[in-house]
Amino acid sequence: MPVRTxxxxxxxxxxxxxxxxxxxxxxxxxxxxxxxxRTTEGAVLTIAGAGTGKTKTLTYRVAYLIESGIPASTILLxxxxxxxxxxxxxxxxxxxGVPCSQILGGTFHAYALKLLRQYGTDIKLAxxxxxxxxxxxxDVIELVRTALGYHKKGNAVTEKRFPKKSTxxxxxxxxxxRNVPIETAIEHTYPHFLSLTDDIKKIAQAYQNYKRxxxxxxxxxxxxxxxxxxxEKTDVRTRISGAIRYIMVDEYQDTNLVQAQLIKLLSxxxxxxxxxxxxxxxxxxxxxxxxxxIFDFPKQFPNCRIIKLEENYRSTERILDLxxxxxxxxxxxFAKRLYTTTKLGGEYPAIVPAQDERMQSKFVAQRIxxxxxxxxxxxxxxxxxxxxxxxxDLELELRKxxxxxxxxxxxxxxxxxxxxxxxxxxxLLHNPKDVLSWNRILKLLRGIGPKTAQxxxxxxxxxxxxxxxxxxxxxxxxLESLRKLAELFTALTTSNTTLTDKAERIYDYYLPLMREQYxxxxxxxxxxxxxxxxxLVNYSSIEALLTDLALDPIxxxxxxxxxxxxxxxxLVLSTIHSAKGLEWxxxxxxxxxxxxxxxxxxxxxxxxxxxxxRLLYVALTRAKKYLYILYPIVCAGLGQEAYFGxxxxxxxxxxxxxxxxxxxxxxxxxxxxxxxxxxxx
Numbered sequence: 001m002p003v004r005t006x007x008x009x010x011x012x013x014x015x016x017x018x019x020x021x022x023x024x025x026x027x028x029x030x031x032x033x034x035x036x037x038r039t040t041e042g043a044v045l046t047i048a049g050a051g052t053g054k055t056k057t058l059t060y061r062v063a064y065l066i067e068s069g070i071p072a073s074t075i076l077l078x079x080x081x082x083x084x085x086x087x088x089x090x091x092x093x094x095x096x097g098v099p100c101s102q103i104l105g106g107t108f109h110a111y112a113l114k115l116l117r118q119y120g121t122d123i124k125l126a127x128x129x130x131x132x133x134x135x136x137x138x139d140v141i142e143l144v145r146t147a148l149g150y151h152k153k154g155n156a157v158t159e160k161r162f163p164k165k166s167t168x169x170x171x172x173x174x175x176x177x178r179n180v181p182i183e184t185a186i187e188h189t190y191p192h193f194l195s196l197t198d199d200i201k202k203i204a205q206a207y208q209n210y211k212r213x214x215x216x217x218x219x220x221x222x223x224x225x226x227x228x229x230x231x232e233k234t235d236v237r238t239r240i241s242g243a244i245r246y247i248m249v250d251e252y253q254d255t256n257l258v259q260a261q262l263i264k265l266l267s268x269x270x271x272x273x274x275x276x277x278x279x280x281x282x283x284x285x286x287x288x289x290x291x292x293x294i295f296d297f298p299k300q301f302p303n304c305r306i307i308k309l310e311e312n313y314r315s316t317e318r319i320l321d322l323x324x325x326x327x328x329x330x331x332x333x334f335a336k337r338l339y340t341t342t343k344l345g346g347e348y349p350a351i352v353p354a355q356d357e358r359m360q361s362k363f364v365a366q367r368i369x370x371x372x373x374x375x376x377x378x379x380x381x382x383x384x385x386x387x388x389x390x391x392x393d394l395e396l397e398l399r400k401x402x403x404x405x406x407x408x409x410x411x412x413x414x415x416x417x418x419x420x421x422x423x424x425x426x427x428l429l430h431n432p433k434d435v436l437s438w439n440r441i442l443k444l445l446r447g448i449g450p451k452t453a454q455x456x457x458x459x460x461x462x463x464x465x466x467x468x469x470x471x472x473x474x475x476x477x478x479l480e481s482l483r484k485l486a487e488l489f490t491a492l493t494t495s496n497t498t499l500t501d502k503a504e505r506i507y508d509y510y511l512p513l514m515r516e517q518y519x520x521x522x523x524x525x526x527x528x529x530x531x532x533x534x535x536l537v538n539y540s541s542i543e544a545l546l547t548d549l550a551l552d553p554i555x556x557x558x559x560x561x562x563x564x565x566x567x568x569x570x571l572v573l574s575t576i577h578s579a580k581g582l583e584w585x586x587x588x589x590x591x592x593x594x595x596x597x598x599x600x601x602x603x604x605x606x607x608x609x610x611x612x613x614r615l616l617y618v619a620l621t622r623a624k625k626y627l628y629i630l631y632p633i634v635c636a637g638l639g640q641e642a643y644f645g646x647x648x649x650x651x652x653x654x655x656x657x658x659x660x661x662x663x664x665x666x667x668x669x670x671x672x673x674x675x676x677x678x679x680x681x
Contacts, residue, residue, distance in 0.1 A: 001656030002348055005663045008362050025064055036307045037061045043301030044274040049338045050621035051314030054276055059088045063095035072102040074245040082106050108259050112226040122233050126215035137218045138165040144206040163193055167520040172204045176220040177288030179257045223258045230265040241269040252277035256288040264300055279334050280327045283615045312338040314583055316346025319627050322658045327617045330610050348660040349627040357632045358538045361397035363664055364588050371586055379569035380585040384576050384619045389531045390591040391573050409575030418514055418525040425506045430542045432466040444513045445481040503536050576619045587623035592631045594646040616650050
């Protein structure tokens with residue numbers, strides 16, 4: 001394992017010509033891709049490793065079929081986005097030299113809608129049915145919930161707080177997509193609503209009845225009703241399946257059980273179906289995707305031929321060596337080993353233990369600036385994380401160094417409503433005349449609306465002691481709430497305590513208000529707050545914290561952060577889930593700690609652990625040339641002393657020759673030490 005020291009500064013896709021003949025396809029593809037293209041009869045499972053040309057293979061297969069004389073109208077291509085389907089068909093048209101626009105398909109849901117428009121009356125679906133988007137579906141749920149007597153607050157059926165319509169929709173949709181009972185969906189997604197299971201089941205049933213009575217179909221119904229049609233109506237199934245000679249499915253590892261059923265039914269007559277996917281990149285179980293679909297495909301189609309695409313065109317040899325070692329730990333997998341013939345050697349992937357999260361952020365920011373000096377543009381680099389909240393400290397460091405960034409997969413720290421609430425209390429400690437912050441925290445109190453909050457805010461403008469809001473003279477019915485608020489500020493301003501102590505006192509006060517205000521997802525928001533509190537350990541004063549937060553105004557999106565160079569595209573910050581399918585020259589994975597990846601909630605299940613391992617694999621395989629995996633050694637937690645964090649268990653047993661270790665030191669404390677191995681050997 002090479003080791004080197006990093007000194008922290010003190011300021012801390014190819015096309016082809018349209019005249020290709022069938023024989024020339026082989027020359028443009030590697031052996032495995034060519035096998036997948038020309039194997040047109042029967043069932044084919046193509047395991048396409050990361051960066052192995054999956055899209056190119058599908059595109060060439062479509063063109064190959066067309067040039068072989070197969071009518072476009074007998075080919076079905078199913079993808080997860082309309083854009084992906086359109087791109088493949090456009091490229092296939094260029095290859096084959098003839099239009100491919102009559103090929104069937106697109107997204108699963110778009111194709112299912114076509115089936116139901118044509119044959120829906122066979123299952124007693126009105127021919128003029130209306131498709132509900134998510135907003136419309138939530139409104140229907142609100143309607144039937146109200147009719148049953150369930151309300152968000154103070155209802156006659158139960159005294160318990162009830163979930164809002166969007167949460168109910170999420171629960172019902174999860175049950176449909178995963179083909180599980182309502183209670184199982186609640187347990188997996190909103191366990192704090194388990195006591196309301198019977199009530200939610202009544203609403204779900206009423207929702208289904210209302211849709212059928214009023215000729216309404218939601219997004220999930222498009223798939224389930226299509227399966228119902230093809231299952232119950234044999235003549236319809238034979239007619240549709242008989243007209244489709246070849247089926248191709250992209251990203252098969254992301255399909256759910258209903259989609260897998262649909263493929264089986266549609267391929268009944270001819271059986272010519274090729275699915276393309278990578279079991280090692282199945283990371284969407286939380287959306288209903290079933291990783292078992294890709295493993296069960298050979299069982300569904302016993303004479304299935306398995307073809308593996310293993311030649312990687314994205315990453316260097318050393319990055320592939322590391323990622324191969326990572327995924328080898330999976331308990332269940334299709335054995336494969338990615339390799340490259342064009343990017344031999346390269347930089348060693350680096351594992352970087354940092355003293356704490358602040359030093360982790362400093363390293364990332366400094367290395368990004370160095371890589372930019374070496375010729376990489378910011379948009380060619382990405383910082384990936386398990387959870388959106390994991391980048392909060394880094395965002396502060398990037399703003400401090402004026403490094404523009406765009407963030408995918410979550411909000412920036414200053415955009416989250418509950419973080420804004422919390423910061424409002426700190427702002428008032430810094431400036432008791434901050435009327436905007438008073439207005440925000442007053443409206444968190446039960447019964448106080450904009451009018452009363454405005455009255456108190458007007459009083460504050462001239463009050464000798466704004467913190468004594470209980471003497472503002474508003475209605476006595478708000479007196480108890482205002483007295484508690486006044487007691488909080490009195491305690492915070494009369495005691496000589498640290499910022500962390502003050503923040504924890506605010507946390508204790510705010511937590512019940514947050515649960516009331518954001519009841520449906522307060523557990524997630526509570527975790528965000530706990531992470532935010534760990535950041536405060538790095539600040540000696542409220543003023544220093546607010547100064548850092550103000551470097552990027554709250555009402556600006558990340559894309560609007562000022563660039564340091566003219567027309568400079570921003571650095572990418574992304575959750576791993578949002579990064580799937582993308583690639584960058586340099587990738588930094590931060591907070592690679594046990595308890596984060598894998599999540600502490602996944603360690604009790606072998607299946608969930610495997611999904612967490614696949615998530616790490618997806619993150620690492622985004623890198624083309626540079627790969628850095630970081631974790632803080634010392635972590636700070638809410639209401640407790642600093643503790644030692646452990647690196648992800650998935651990193652513990654990697655071959656030492658597959659990576660280098662970077663030791664971080666502050667400027668002036670040690671010389672730069674060269675790696676023990678030549679990185680370009």
